[in-house]
Amino acid sequence: MNIGEGIANTPIIYSLYQRCLNFETKKEAEKALTALLNEVNEGTYIEPSKQTYREYMDAWLKSKEHDLSVQTLKAYMSYLKTHIIPNLGRLPLATITPLHIQGFISSLRSKGLSETTTKRIFNVVNASLNSAVKLELIKKNPASLIEKPKVAAKETTVWTVKEISLFLEYSKSSPYYTAFLLAVTTGMRQGEVLGLQWRDVDFENECLYIRQTLTHDGKGFKEGAKSKAGNRSIGLDAFTVSALKQQRKTIVANKLKYGSAYGEYDLVACTNKGKPINPRNLLRTFDNIIKKASLPKIRFHDLRHTHASLMLQQGENIKLISERLGHSSVKITLDTYSHVLPNMQKEASNRLAQQLFNS
Structure with missing residues (x-):
């Protein structure tokens, strides 16, 4: 038959x-x-979509407009126009295979793009195809079947306690001192520091809440943090609480001084007129202070790494550190700061030996 x-x-x-x-x-x-x-x-059969990948991507990107920051959306649109559409756009969504994706990755590398950029572009394609699976436009994500681009982990440079103290001493006269202090003592990201509002500082319980971030270009705010786990509370030490109270007094004085010209953004770290701090100005000042203090060159983001590394070195619970940083899992914290762990293991072994043999 x-x-x-x-x-x-x-x-x-x-x-x-x-x-x-x-x-x-x-x-x-x-x-x-x-x-x-x-x-x-x-009942699991999915009729192949007749859309081209370009048509699908236009709709997918539009659906992401409210979920992505302005900066991220711009990056996605650039990747789409320059790399993704010219390569994959004409293909019907349902016909894209792992071979197509692999060829696409190879073409990005042949253009001389860094592995970091290649991975970012791949992540956009992968995310869009994952959505297509959820929408039942395709049965499987072809990008999930290939070897993904890998980026070698960069070694982070962190400061010692002595170097941090020297930096804070030199930055006391800076209008951005509060931003620098918060980055050091809380491990907050740059956007979280610059987006922090007074309504989210709880003096009574000595903690603050991450509920808003300033965009990378400094032109707007995004509700929430980088991720769901990023919406968190962070405990504050007595020194930082005292510094924040002093900053609040300075802001009250500036409000009286500038009157209606003072911006009502309720920001903790802000310009004298209450407006959001331009991230470029913050980083320029940060670099200048480092030079004046003759400190090892680091990025502003490395203040976050410094905070985490020092907390690990003093034996704080890894789960607590992970929560302070807003990581979605302890694994991310362990992977990021694995370079600190060998010393911790040695110290732990010595402490155990001290109890066993010198008691």
Whole structure:
């Protein structure tokens, strides 16, 4: 009996059978058709989308407008226009294979793009295809079946306690002192520091809440943190609480001084007129203070790494540190600060030996 016998009057099944005729051997065709028949019988069959990848990406990006920061959205649009659409845009969404994705990655590398940029572009494609699976436009994500671009972890440079103290001493006269102090004592990200509002500082319980961030270009705010885990509370030490109270007095004085010209953003770290601090000005001042104090050159973000590393070195609970940093899992914290762990293990071994043999 012919494999197509008895199914010609079933349009979907017959079309699947027709598609199977493209296989090189009858055995391959029969195997594929059996799998497709099972999908139909089990109700898991997904009719292939007729959209091109370009059409799908236009709709997908529009759906992400409210979820992404302005900066991220700009980056996505640039990747789309320059790299993704010219390569994959013309292909029907349902026909994209792992081979297409692998070829796309190879083409990015042949352009001389860094592995970091290549990975970022791949992540956009991968995320869009994951959404297509959830929307039942395709059955599987072809990008999930290839070896993903890998970026070697960069070694982070952190300061010692002595270097931090010297930096804070030199930055006391800076209008950005509060921002620098918060970065050091809380491990907050730059956008979180510059977006912090007074309503989110709890003096009574000596903690603050991350509920808003300033965008990278300094032109707007984004509700919430970088991720769901980023919406968190962070305990404050007595020194930082005292510094924040002093900053609040300075702001009250500036409000009286500038009157209606004072910006009502309720920001903790802000300009004299209450407006958001321009991230470029913050980083320029940060670099200048480092030079004046003759300190090892680090990035502003490395203040966050310094905070975490020092807390690990003093034996704080890894879960607590992970929560302070707003990591979605302890694994991220461990992977990021694995360079600190060997010394901690040695110190832990010495402490145990001290108890065992010198008691």
